[in-house]
Amino acid sequence: MRNERFAKAPPGEAAAYWAKDTANQNVGALFQGADAALPHGARPPRRRYLALWFPFLPADRLRRQAGSAATNDGGKIATGDKNRQGAPPLVFVAPVRGAMRLVAVSPEALAAGLRPQMTLADARALAPALWVVPARPDLDDAFLTRLRDDFERFTPLLAIDPPHGLVLDITGCAHLAGGEAPMAARVRQRARAAGLHVHCALAATPQAARALARFTLAAREAPLIVPEGGDRAATARLPVAALELSEGRHRTLQRAGLKRLADIIDRDSVSLASRFGAAFPARLARITGAEDIRITPERPAPPCVIDRILPEPVAREEHVEALLAGLLRDAAQRLEQAGQGGLRFTALFYRTDGVKRAVTVSVSQPTRDPALVGLLLRERLGALDDPLDPGFGFDQIRLCVGETAPLAAMQSGLPANILPATHILEAGQEDINRLADRLAARLGPEAVLKLCPRGSHLPERAAVLRPARLASAGVGWRDLAPEDPPARPLHLFRTPQPVEAMDAAPDGYPLRFRWRRMMHDVAAAEGPERLSPEWWRTLPAAAATPPDDAPADDAHPLRATRDYYRVEDREGRRFWLFRPGDAGATAARWFIHGLFP
Amino acid sequence: MENNIASCLTGTEPLDGGPSARPSPLPLRAGSDRRPHAARAGALARLKADLALRVAATPCGGADVDARQNHPPAKTGALFPPDQAAGASISRRDGHPAWLAPGALHDLFAGVADGPAAHGFAAGHAIRIAAGRPVVWAFHDMAGRELGRPHGEGLADLGLDPDALLLVRARTVPELLGAAEEAARYNAVGVVIISAWGAAKAFDLTASRRLALVAARSGVAILAVRIAADPAPGAAWSRWTVRAAASRLLEGDAPGHPAFSVTLLRHRGGAAPATWILEWDHAQRTFREGASR
Numbered sequence: 001m002r003n004e005r006f007a008k009a010p011p012g013e014a015a016a017y018w019a020k021d022t023a024n025q026n027v028g029a030l031f032q033g034a035d036a037a038l039p040h041g042a043r044p045p046r047r048r049y050l051a052l053w054f055p056f057l058p059a060d061r062l063r064r065q066a067g068s069a070a071t072n073d074g075g076k077i078a079t080g081d082k083n084r085q086g087a088p089p090l091v092f093v094a095p096v097r098g099a100m101r102l103v104a105v106s107p108e109a110l111a112a113g114l115r116p117q118m119t120l121a122d123a124r125a126l127a128p129a130l131w132v133v134p135a136r137p138d139l140d141d142a143f144l145t146r147l148r149d150d151f152e153r154f155t156p157l158l159a160i161d162p163p164h165g166l167v168l169d170i171t172g173c174a175h176l177a178g179g180e181a182p183m184a185a186r187v188r189q190r191a192r193a194a195g196l197h198v199h200c201a202l203a204a205t206p207q208a209a210r211a212l213a214r215f216t217l218a219a220r221e222a223p224l225i226v227p228e229g230g231d232r233a234a235t236a237r238l239p240v241a242a243l244e245l246s247e248g249r250h251r252t253l254q255r256a257g258l259k260r261l262a263d264i265i266d267r268d269s270v271s272l273a274s275r276f277g278a279a280f281p282a283r284l285a286r287i288t289g290a291e292d293i294r295i296t297p298e299r300p301a302p303p304c305v306i307d308r309i310l311p312e313p314v315a316r317e318e319h320v321e322a323l324l325a326g327l328l329r330d331a332a333q334r335l336e337q338a339g340q341g342g343l344r345f346t347a348l349f350y351r352t353d354g355v356k357r358a359v360t361v362s363v364s365q366p367t368r369d370p371a372l373v374g375l376l377l378r379e380r381l382g383a384l385d386d387p388l389d390p391g392f393g394f395d396q397i398r399l400c401v402g403e404t405a406p407l408a409a410m411q412s413g414l415p416a417n418i419l420p421a422t423h424i425l426e427a428g429q430e431d432i433n434r435l436a437d438r439l440a441a442r443l444g445p446e447a448v449l450k451l452c453p454r455g456s457h458l459p460e461r462a463a464v465l466r467p468a469r470l471a472s473a474g475v476g477w478r479d480l481a482p483e484d485p486p487a488r489p490l491h492l493f494r495t496p497q498p499v500e501a502m503d504a505a506p507d508g509y510p511l512r513f514r515w516r517r518m519m520h521d522v523a524a525a526e527g528p529e530r531l532s533p534e535w536w537r538t539l540p541a542a543a544a545t546p547p548d549d550a551p552a553d554d555a556h557p558l559r560a561t562r563d564y565y566r567v568e569d570r571e572g573r574r575f576w577l578f579r580p581g582d583a584g585a586t587a588a589r590w591f592i593h594g595l596f597p
Numbered sequence: 598m599e600n601n602i603a604s605c606l607t608g609t610e611p612l613d614g615g616p617s618a619r620p621s622p623l624p625l626r627a628g629s630d631r632r633p634h635a636a637r638a639g640a641l642a643r644l645k646a647d648l649a650l651r652v653a654a655t656p657c658g659g660a661d662v663d664a665r666q667n668h669p670p671a672k673t674g675a676l677f678p679p680d681q682a683a684g685a686s687i688s689r690r691d692g693h694p695a696w697l698a699p700g701a702l703h704d705l706f707a708g709v710a711d712g713p714a715a716h717g718f719a720a721g722h723a724i725r726i727a728a729g730r731p732v733v734w735a736f737h738d739m740a741g742r743e744l745g746r747p748h749g750e751g752l753a754d755l756g757l758d759p760d761a762l763l764l765v766r767a768r769t770v771p772e773l774l775g776a777a778e779e780a781a782r783y784n785a786v787g788v789v790i791i792s793a794w795g796a797a798k799a800f801d802l803t804a805s806r807r808l809a810l811v812a813a814r815s816g817v818a819i820l821a822v823r824i825a826a827d828p829a830p831g832a833a834w835s836r837w838t839v840r841a842a843a844s845r846l847l848e849g850d851a852p853g854h855p856a857f858s859v860t861l862l863r864h865r866g867g868a869a870p871a872t873w874i875l876e877w878d879h880a881q882r883t884f885r886e887g888a889s890r
C-alpha cells in the first residue's frame with residue numbers, strides 16, 4: 001500500500017509565509033524569494049481542499065477498457081448508465097487469508113447485496129450470475145495516477161489519497177472556475193465524463209474533506225461544500241467510522257454508545273488520548289477542521305505557473321503558438337517583478353480526452369525573454385520525434401517555469417557602440433549561450449558539446465566532452481613551447497585501433513605498418529613517451545591485471561603502461577602509435593590512438 | 598581590391614622593385630599604380646600603427662588583429678627578405694589566396710586519409726580568423742567515427758583555445774548544415790568549421806549558396822571540410838584540396854610542425870590555381886611556406 005501522503009507542514013514562520021504566499025498567487029505560484037516581504041504575524045488564510053473518492057474505481061476502470069475495446073469492435077457494450085442496469089454484478093476477488101474474498105464490487109453487485117470482504121462462495125450464493133475478475137491493484141494505481149495527472153489542470157497541488165481517492169488543494173484556484181461551487185462541479189463533471197462514480201466534498205482540511213466525501217451520502221449526488229468555518233458542524237454528524245480507527249477501537253467506541261463524532265467532539269482530549277492513544281485527539285481535530293495540515297503534493301509546485309483555460313478547444317498550430325506567446329509574456333512580467341529569470345520552461349498541453357503532453361526547454365543563462373523562449377519551444381516542438389497531436393484540441397495550456405535564478409532588470413535598446421568593450425564581449429558570450437541553447441533545443445542537449453580539461457596525463461582522460469550547458473571551467477589547458485610541434489593528436493579514437501606492425505626498428509617502433517588495409521612506410525618517428533596508468537584509480541582492478549610480461553588484454557590496451565610514438569609516413573601523414581605493455585614483451589601489439597594534422 | 602586597400606593602409610607597399618622582390622609562387626596583384634607617395638606612406642604607417650594598437654586593445658576588434666600584432670608594419674622595403682623566403686609567413690598583406698578571408702565560405706576537400714590534415718588546415722585558419730572569438734565546429738557523427746573525436750589537448754597544441762570551441766554533433770548532413778547555418782548567423786562567432794563525411798546529396802549548390810550568403814551577411818568565415826568527397830562546384834569563395842605533406846624534420850628525425858599541401862582549385866578573387874606547401878606555426882599563429890623534404 002502507499003505511504004501516508006499527508007505530512008506535517010514545516011514548522012515555524014517559514015511555513016506560514018509559504019502558505020500565505022501560495023494563497024496570494026492565483027494558481028499556487030510562489031516565489032520563495034518574495035517571502036521576506038511579507039509582514040510578520042500575518043495569519044495565513046484558511047485553505048480549501050476538495051476530496052474526491054471513486055468508490056467503484058476498479059469496476060469503472062474495467063468498464064472503460066471494455067467500452068473502448070467494444071467501441072472499436074462496433075460498440076456492443078456501451079458505458080452509459082442506462083445500459084448498466086442489465087450488466088451482471090461485477091466483483092473483484094483476491095485471496096485473503098486462504099480464501100477468495102471480494103475486495104471491490106460494482107454498483108450492481110452492491111445493489112445485489114454483495115459487500116467487500118465477503119467470501120466468493122457467499123457472493124455466488126447471493127448472486128449466481130456473477131462476473132468475477134481478479135483484483136489488479138497495480139492497474140488501479142496506474143489509473144489513479146493518470147487521473148491525478150489529468151486533474152492537475154485544476155490545481156498544481158494535489159495528491160493521491162489512498163485508497164481510490166484524490167485530494168486537490170484548491171486554495172486560490174477556485175476563482176478560475178468562477179467560485180468554489182462551479183469549481184467543484186467542474187471537477188465532478190470531469191470525473192463523470194471519464195465514466196467514474198465519484199463522491200466529492202470541499203472542506204478546510206484534507207481530512208475533513210476526505211471524511212465527508214467517504215462517509216456522507218450527500219457527497220454522492222452533488223459536491224458537498226462546507227462553508228468556511230462550518231467544518232465542525234458538518235463533521236459532527238459523521239459516524240465514528242469516519243475516524244478510520246482500528247477494528248478494536250472502533251468497536252470500543254460503538255460499545256460505549258459513541259455513534260457520531262458529535263458524541264466525542266466536546267470530550268476532554270486528555271481522557272480520549274489515554275483511552276484511544278495519543279494520536280486520537282489530533283485525528284479528531286483534523287477531521288473537525290480544528291487543525292490544518294497540508295497535503296504533500298506529488299510534485300513541488302514550480303515557482304511560476306501560468307494557465308490558459310480555453311472555453312473552446314484549440315487545435316490549430318498558429319493558435320497554440322499565439323497562446324504560448326501570451327503565456328510567455330505573462331511569465332516574463334511575473335519573473336521580472338520577482339527579479340528572477342527562468343532556466344527551465346515547460347509547456348503542458350492538456351487534451352480534451354485527458355492526454356497530457358509536456359515539452360521542456362532549458363537555457364544556460366537565466367532569461368525571461370518571451371521571444372527567445374518562444375523560439376526554443378518552437379524548435380523543440382518542431383524536433384519532436386512524435387509530433388504534438390492536438391486530437392480534438394487542447395482545452396488548457398500551461399506554462400511552468402521550473403527553475404529560476406536571480407536576474408537583474410536590464411536596460412533594453414542601448415546601442416552597442418556606446419557600451420564599453422567588456423560589455424561587447426559579454427554580449428558576445430550571451431550570443432554564444434543563446435546559440436548553444438538553440439542548437440541544443442534542435443539537436444538535443446548531448447549534441448552541443450564543450451571540451452573540458454581534467455588534470456590527468458592520460459590523453460583519454462585529459463579532455464572530456466560535456467554538454468555545453470554543464471561545462472565548467474576546470475584546470476587549464478597545457479601550454480606548448482613555441483618551437484615544439486604538437487605533442488598530442490588533433491583526433492583521438494575512443495577505442496584505439498589495432499594495426500599490423502612489421503620490421504621493428506632498433507628504437508622499438510615499426511618501420512612499416514598496415515592500418516585500414518593501407519600500408520604505411522614510416523619516414524620519421526619520435527618516442528617513446530611512456531604513459532603509465534593512474535594507479536590511484538585502477539588500484540582495485542590491479543589484482544586482476546595479468547603479469548607484466550604477458551600481453552595486455554585485447555579489449556583493454558588502455559589499462560596497461562603505454563609507449564607512444566609520433567610517427568610520420570612517406571606521404572606525410574602523422575599518427576600517434578602506441579604499444580601497450582612493457583618494452584621487453586616478446587609479441588608487441590600496436591595501436592593507433594590518434595591522428596595528427 | 599580589398600588587399601590593395603589593406604596594403605595601402607599598412608604602408609607596407611614596397612617602394613622599390615615592387616612585387617618582383619617577393620618570392621615568386623604567390624599570385625601577384627596588379628596594384629603598382631596605387632603606390633602612395635613616400636611622405637604620405639610614412640604618415641599612414643604611423644596612423645596605421647596607432648590604429649593597430651587601438652584595435653588590438655579591444656577584445657574582438659577585428660579579424661586580423663593577430664596578424665597586425667605579429668607583423669608590425671615594416672618601414673620600407675619588401676616584407677620578407679629574400680633569405681627568409683623559404684620559411685616566410687604568408688599573410689593577407691601579400692594577397693596570398695591561401696590566407697582565407699572572413700565573411701566567406703571556403704570549401705576544403707580531402708581524401709579519407711587526409712581528413713586530419715584538412716581539419717588541421719581549417720583549425721589553423723580558424724585560430725587566425727577568430728582571433729579569440731568563439732569557434733563553432735559542426736561535426737558529422739560519421740567523421741567522428743572514422744577519424745576519432747576532436748581532442749582538446751591536440752587543439753590546444755595547435756593554438757586553438759578549447760574553451761572557445763563549441764562542438765556540435767550532427768547525425769545527418771542536413772542537420773549538420775542547419776546547425777552550421779544557425780551558428781554563422783551570430784556575428785559573435787568567429788569561424789564555423791563544418792566537417793562533413795562522404796559525398797552527400799544534401800550538400801548541393803543550394804546549400805552551398807545559403808552558407809555563402811549567411812557568411813557574407815554576418816562576416817563569419819565558414820570553412821567546409823569535405824572528407825571523402827570529390828571536389829564539386831559550389832558557391833564558395835575558394836575551393837581547395839588539402840593533403841598531408843611531409844614535415845620539416847626536427848633534430849633526431851622527429852616529425853616536425855604540421856605541414857599541408859594545399860591546391861587551389863578555384864578562387865572567386867581571380868587567383869590562378871596553384872599548389873603550396875604550408876606549415877602551421879602555432880607560436881606565431883600563422884602559416885609559413887614550407888619546403889617539403
